[in-house]
Amino acid sequence: MEGMTTFVSRSGRVLAVIFIVVCAAATATAITTGSLTDGLRGLGVSAFLATTIYAAFWRPRLIIREGSVNVRNVVMTHEIEWGAISRIDTKWGLTLFVGRKKISVWAAPAPSRYAAMVASRDQGQHLPESTYLAGTVRPGDLVTTDSGGAAAIVRRHWERRGTDSGRIESRVNVPLAVILVVLAAAAATALFW
Numbered sequence: 001m002e003g004m005t006t007f008v009s010r011s012g013r014v015l016a017v018i019f020i021v022v023c024a025a026a027t028a029t030a031i032t033t034g035s036l037t038d039g040l041r042g043l044g045v046s047a048f049l050a051t052t053i054y055a056a057f058w059r060p061r062l063i064i065r066e067g068s069v070n071v072r073n074v075v076m077t078h079e080i081e082w083g084a085i086s087r088i089d090t091k092w093g094l095t096l097f098v099g100r101k102k103i104s105v106w107a108a109p110a111p112s113r114y115a116a117m118v119a120s121r122d123q124g125q126h127l128p129e130s131t132y133l134a135g136t137v138r139p140g141d142l143v144t145t146d147s148g149g150a151a152a153i154v155r156r157h158w159e160r161r162g163t164d165s166g167r168i169e170s171r172v173n174v175p176l177a178v179i180l181v182v183l184a185a186a187a188a189t190a191l192f193w
Contacts, residue, residue: 007062007150009107016057023050044190048183055176060106062094062150064157067164071096073106075177079169082161088154094147096154098168111145 023046030042055074063070069085071078080098087097094108 003066005064005153007064007107007146007153009057009060009109009146011109011146012057012060012107016053019053019057020050023053041190041193044183044186048180048187051180051183055180056106059176062105062107062154064150064153066157069096069154069157071103071105071107073104075173075180077171077173078103079167081164081167082158083164083166084168085158088151088158090147090151094151094154105147105150108147108150110147 027039027042027046030046031039034042059072060074061072063072068079068081071080080096080103084098085096086099089095089097089102090110092104093110094105096103096105
């Protein structure tokens with residue numbers, strides 16, 4: 001079995017838990033202190049918000065394999081063979097350039113300004129060759145950040161890639177997309193009814 005490395009955003013996971021707990025508390029409050037109608041309205045809005053937060057902050061992940069990289073974003077999943085990637089960037093978070101298309105990796109966001117300010121010089125050493133721009137690295141390339149840790153491993157695999165077909169397969173998570181649309185309609189109805 002080939003080796004596999006999985007990345008998820010630590011900060012995204014923390015935000016997801018906090019927001020989902022807040023949504024659950026708001027729903028519980030609306031159900032216990034209001035009328036049945038208020039409780040149903042609160043449930044509709046909270047269900048939509050919690051599902052959206054799950055899709056945006058908890059679901060995204062980056063799976064790195066010997067032969068390809070799998071990018072799972074909000075409702076899209078991309079399976080990309082190494083030969084299809086032309087450039088890797090971390091300016092606004094990890095981004096893979098595939099032909100004329102660029103695929104942002106939601107699981108590897110750029111660091112905050114604070115993280116960039118407190119970074120030490122040694123965090124920018126011993127990185128893959130394609131990391132360095134004019135002898136320096138961007139804050140998003142520092143290995144202690146979500147984008148930098150993921151980018152370092154992606155670049156190592158990409159730099160030693162073999163010959164492959166450069167295949168790209170993108171697909172939509174249809175059940176999740178349908179659930180989001182239905183819950184958005186329910187939340188809109190609850191708010192404006």
